[in-house]
Amino acid sequence: KGSSKPQRMLSYVQRHSKRGDPDSVISTIDIFCRSKEWAMNVGDEKGLILDKLICEANPSIVLELGTYCGYSSLRIARLLPPGGRLFTMEFNPAYAKIAKQIIAWAGLESKIQVLEGPSGDLIPQLKKKHAIEKCDIIFIDHWKDCYLPDTKLLEECGLIGKGTVLIADNVTFPGTPDYLEYVRNSPHYSSQYFKSYLEYSKTEDGLEKSVFLG
Numbered sequence: 001k002g003s004s005k006p007q008r009m010l011s012y013v014q015r016h017s018k019r020g021d022p023d024s025v026i027s028t029i030d031i032f033c034r035s036k037e038w039a040m041n042v043g044d045e046k047g048l049i050l051d052k053l054i055c056e057a058n059p060s061i062v063l064e065l066g067t068y069c070g071y072s073s074l075r076i077a078r079l080l081p082p083g084g085r086l087f088t089m090e091f092n093p094a095y096a097k098i099a100k101q102i103i104a105w106a107g108l109e110s111k112i113q114v115l116e117g118p119s120g121d122l123i124p125q126l127k128k129k130h131a132i133e134k135c136d137i138i139f140i141d142h143w144k145d146c147y148l149p150d151t152k153l154l155e156e157c158g159l160i161g162k163g164t165v166l167i168a169d170n171v172t173f174p175g176t177p178d179y180l181e182y183v184r185n186s187p188h189y190s191s192q193y194f195k196s197y198l199e200y201s202k203t204e205d206g207l208e209k210s211v212f213l214g
């Protein structure tokens with residue numbers, strides 16, 4: 001049977017990072033991914049850009065599409081103001097299970113809620129089930145062909161309001177052409193590309209920041 005990469009990442013975190021210290025957990029995951037096994041976290045280079053965008057927006061409610069092992073959940077939640085909340089959606093139950101343990105190890109479980117299931121099913125439940133009005137920031141980092149349909153669904157559900165900031169990972173590699181075309185050509189969004197590199201690699205990638213204008 002053997003272990004999975006997420007399981008090996010969790011073990012490495014529990015052995016090499018300081019419990020209750022999100023920065024220690026984040027840097028430990030980056031060391032694991034650089035020295036042991038590459039993994040699809042947003043990573044430290046794009047992560048620094050994400051940090052800056054989160055701090056600038058000072059968000060209360062953040063939605064993340066694509067939890068994986070919880071790396072970006074930690075990056076986001078550690079910067080939230082008191083009372084701020086992160087809701088993160090993960091389709092893969094094995095990933096969600098590991099993410100919850102990494103989030104707990106880092107001591108951020110009170111700020112993060114991991115929602116398991118397809119984002120297309122979970123998004124329409126957010127308002128009623130989680131008393132969410134509008135999202136301040138939406139970090140999109142799941143399957144590339146879901147970026148655009150989920151953005152349209154979020155608009156239809158009234159979860160995107162004037163000033164909502166969409167931040168999308170991997171818009172260059174693996175690439176999300178239909179999503180980019182939409183946010184860059186829509187009169188309702190003001191978009192900006194932050195050039196960087198694919199996590200733990202030399203390939204170009206970047207984050208697209210799109211502000212909803214109303």
Ligand SMILES: Oc1cc(-c2ccc(F)cc2)cc2nccnc12
Nearest residue numbers: 040041042066141142143169170174
């Ligand atoms: O950041 C990412 C990178 C990759 C990815 C795929 C193939 C490669 F060769 C390299 C990197 C996939 C991802 N899927 C979901 C969310 N984020 C991802």
Ligand SMILES: [Mg+2]
Nearest residue numbers: 042141169170
């Ligand atoms: Mg990604």
